Amino acid sequence: MPVREAVRTCCLSRNWRFAWSSIPELVYDERSNSILEDTNGANLVENSVHMVEFVDKFLARHDGSIHKFVISDLEPCSEALNQWMEVLSRKGIEEMRITPHPLCRNKWKVPSTFCNLQSLREVEFEKCMIELPQVLKGFKLLKSLKLEWVTINEGNLTKLISGCPVLENLSLFGLMHDMNITINAPRLKELHMICWDFNHVSLRTPALVRACLSLSTNILTPCKSNMTDMFDRLPNLESLCLNGRLTRYLTYAYGAKLSGRFNHLEKLYLEINFACKKEAAVARQFFQHAPNLEELTVKEAFVAYATEPANWEQNIVFRHLKFLKIHYFENHKSVLMFVKFLLENAPVLEKIQFEHEVKDIEFNKILVQLKRASSKVEIVNAGIITPRG
Template sequence: MCLCINLKGRKQKKKLTRQTVIETVTDRISCLPSHVIDHILSYLPIREAVRTSVLSKIWKNKWYTLPNLVFDRQGVFSEDALVNQSKLVKIVDHVLLVHSGPINMFKFSEYDLIDEVLVSDIDRWILHLTGRFIIKFVLEVLMEEKEEYYKIPWCLFSCQSLHYLKLQWCWLKPPKEFGGFRNLTSLDLNLVTMTQDVFENLISGCPLLEKLKLTEVDGLTQINIHAPNLKIFEVFGEFEGIRFHNTFQLVTVIVDSRLNLSPENNLRTLHGRSSKLLDFFDRRPHLQSLVIGSCFLKV
């Protein structure tokens, strides 16, 4: 009898030990530091990150501190291509409302035509984000009236925490007092409308800019660039010419534009004298990679 009791006690003890081990293994991920869990969740589409809230009470609010917020058809609605924009707005609103950590990146991509109602929602989101010290901002939207571009609200131009900015199908018209983005290192403008003066003031107002990509930018004739730290420059479209000033750190140049670079035209403008194409690149001591499209030269 005593032997049976002892054996039963041993079995119970062994069972408890096994259960403790199982619980320890189960909790191993949950007990990771918050920044590690945030990093893991950042690799998931936001739809999947939100679904982790059903794993346990511990995971219920883990996604509230997700640092990278990406809202697009693939990450949010990959299972329902016919979802309407009103549902999209509700999801973005909810995420921004409950989010309690820093937002490093916010990306919103909507390739369906957006109406004026959604425009006001985007304005509201940008205003909210400027107060959250966002680092990376990506906006890709297409207006219902194809002749019109989404006008970037003035509040974005006050966001000095930006390091990366990518805009597509947008219209840039900053306030007169705008002095540039002092911490911006990467700028990608695709199908953007802006004036010559706005562009030049924007570039010269970004002293830390290292990467610049321009694709079919409307409103520019001559591309004048003053960027002492610029290392990578890409341009696609049709322009009268390109002028670099104080850009001796250039490492990579990719040009696929229709330019008139005959000696009597563009290069003379660049250097104040007649020159050959090689003379221009001789002034780029750090240049390592040069890609020229087939339509670059027009002699």
């Protein structure tokens, strides 16, 4: 039940009078404030005032450990957080999530006492500013870190991540423009990163097995990129997702060639302009360097630049590919050429699934007549199964 209701159980029985004071979780959000019915944020300030009053009293009277601390859908108070984190540092806190209400415009500042929370294992901060001391103890037990719309400079971001030696899951959403991103995390297994723009990315993550990378800036002109070098240092990837403008960004990489191999890569997601010769070349490199690929998902990227017809060469054999999923697209001719390429070079393919129904009669007519290397492949167009004809 909500933490406020848990405290109110003290009125039900003498035996329950102090039971709430030892509960190991403090989760406070809009639902915890029974006096407020508005969920649209009109009473956000009043909500937040009541939250501060309640949490102050709760922590003052709490007896025991607090493993989980969550403030969400409200407006965090930086001054109060500083005091609370000082108390939580003595409570063995393991999980902390502070995610303000979507209507909050101002960013809250992470207090210096945050660095004293040495027992943390999971942290999620949203819409905040982070400044670290020159000497950082680090977080020796932290395994999961998520930062969303956070203001932090390059040096502090590098220091924070490298100060988490057992970090396994990292999510970075909405980072600042023109950053040099360095991620030094030898035990990192999963990475999610969505950026508006960046200058250079350095991943020292030899254990990484799942990565989802997105670039939101619309890349129209050539720019410097070290992305191919970065991928060559990720030999243990099992799942890779490249969306946004990242495939286009890779076309500008120095040399634009991958030298390493992804022998463990089984799942690949690409957003691509099917009609672009350069982007097709990037996709083919991933296909050539991932011999054990089993699942492939593609989506047509937003096209805002001149294109050249893609040339899907026929010299790549997908020996393990079983499943192809195609999301929304508009260029029917280019997609047909891509599907033809896959059908002719995937001998164990079992299913091609179109996530959005394609009603073009001519498209479907050509689709079912394409030659297939696999005798058991079926094509699913919005629930309509088309077996080999």
